[in-house]
Amino acid sequence: MHQKLPKEIDPLRLAQNGLKLTGQLAVSEMPRLLQSLATDEGIVDVDIAFDVDEINTPFMRGEFTSKVSMTCERCMKAMVVNLKVNCLLAMVTNERKIEGLAEQYDPWLLESSDDVLLSSVIEDELILTLPLVPRHDEACLPASEWSSADEMVEEAEEKVSPFAILSTLKTKN
Ligand SMILES: [Zn+2]
Numbered sequence: 570m571h572q573k574l575p576k577e578i579d580p581l582r583l584a585q586n587g588l589k590l591t592g593q594l595a596v597s598e599m600p601r602l603l604q605s606l607a608t609d610e611g612i613v614d615v616d617i618a619f620d621v622d623e624i625n626t627p628f629m630r631g632e633f634t635s636k637v638s639m640t641c642e643r644c645m646k647a648m649v650v651n652l653k654v655n656c657l658l659a660m661v662t663n664e665r666k667i668e669g670l671a672e673q674y675d676p677w678l679l680e681s682s683d684d685v686l687l688s689s690v691i692e693d694e695l696i697l698t699l700p701l702v703p704r705h706d707e708a709c710l711p712a713s714e715w716s717s718a719d720e721m722v723e724e725a726e727e728k729v730s731p732f733a734i735l736s737t738l739k740t741k742n
Contacts (some may be wrong), residue, residue: 577684583619584627599692644709
């Protein structure tokens with residue numbers, strides 16, 4: 570069922586109230602994600618729970634799934650990529666608090682008390698799960714017809730989102 574999600578949210582307030590949000594967003598509403606996609610078709614299923622943990626850290630647990638179309642870097646044809654994100658983000662209002670977060674969290678830095686564009690938060694998470702070098706699982710072209718894989722990986726790694734840099738401040742696991 571298509572359910573309307575709020576466009577903008579106040580994450581800290583949602584966490585204090587322990588609210589849940591479920592619904593769908595169109596991939597076409599995510600311009601930064603679109604830069605890596607072959608078409609703007611696709612729907613993202615969104616399932617979010619906001620809450621506060623036992624030591625009063627506000628957090629968001631989110632599950633986002635989508636099927637998007639990317640261009641295979643080997644044969645340059647479109648391919649379907651299944652995206653599935655499970656994230657657990659702790660809200661911090663100050664960069665210095667990132668280090669003190671419990672292990673299970675990735676930091677979500679809220680630099681002002683302004684409302685946050687919900688699609689943008691989800692978009693950041695989806696971008697992080699995109700394959701760096703999308704390629705068909707099967708050998709869509711004979712090996713002799715495509716250039717060195719290492720070159721392509723290097724190229725792809727240059728496209729790092731600011732959110733990815735933030736995530737590296739706190740290593741996963
Ligand atoms: Zn291919």
